[in-house]
Amino acid sequence: MENLTDTITEWLTLYGWKVVGAIATLIIGRIVIGILTGIVKRLMQKSKADETLVKFLVSLTKTALLAVLFIAVLEQLGVETTSFVAIIGAAGLAIGFALQGSLANFAAGIMLIIFRPFKAGDYVEAGGTSGVVESISIFNTILKTPDNKKVYVPNGSIMGGNITNYSAEDTRRVDLVFGIGYDDDIKKAKQILERLVQADSRVLKDPAPTVAVSELADSS
Incomplete structure (x- = not known):
């Protein structure tokens, strides 16, 4: 019994404060992340950014901060995180190479949302397709053609070519x-x-x- 008590006491002495510190770090970190993501959201809404971009950047910010918090909690517990970070970096690099096309569409989607060469309801010619813009997402844009077809155009194809917006002006010449x-x-x-x-x-x-x-x- 005395050996068990001594073992528990030794464990609490070695790890007790680390566990308490890790829990405190986790709680405080979650509160700080909530505050920071709220600030990012309010700033972007105040700048009248597109709602899709606001949601995406807030989610991206929260995910990145949670990853940092997770590593901080592990360090607080005494876990060696250097190799862990290296593994995450290598995995991210491998995923990046595997998803080059998707990442290009992703980057193009952000540019479309920021620069807004067209909006939902406009009739455009882009990415080799003509039609009315139904929605703009991070990876693709949905166009509805005059013959009532719904076409999903990769954003990379749109940003990589010419964009003709027939609805940009109130009037248009017809030949x-x-x-x-x-x-x-x-x-x-x-x-x-x-x-x-x-x-x-x-x-x-x-x-x-x-x-x-x-x-x-x-x-x-």
């Missing part, structure tokens, strides 16, 4: 091409088209519409 024969009267054709344009209430007066000959092709 209509009409063919006539060489025996037809060009002047009369222009007058007819001008009358039709002027009679259409949907056509803006400013800028004024233009009717002109674009080319003299081999046939009408």
Whole structure:
């Protein structure tokens, strides 16, 4: 019995304060993490950042701080963390190489959310696809095509090419091409088209519409 008591006393002497310190570190660390993530969230919301980006960065900040807290608790318990950190770093490097494409889409998604070349509801041409933007996520953007198809376009493809936003401006010019024969009267054709344009209430007066000959092709 005395040996057991001595063993418990020795264990408490060696590890008791370490356990108490680790628990205190864990509790205080969780409180500090909550405060810091709250500050990050408020600052980003005050800067009117996209809600998707706010949630992502808050989650990323919390995860990183929890990892640091976990290592601090292990050190408080007397666990050697140098090799542990090295293993995490090596694993992160291996995962990074394995997910190069996904990480590229991830980085492009953040850039899309920050710079906002388009928003949900815009009609765009990007990544080789044209359609109405339904949603923008971290890895891909969903476009709804005119023939009612839903296309998931990788964000890396969008940021790696040209982006045409047809909804960026309130007005947009529409080019209509009409063919006539060489025996037809060009002047009369222009007058007819001008009358039709002027009679259409949907056509803006400013800028004024233009009717002109674009080319003299081999046939009408």
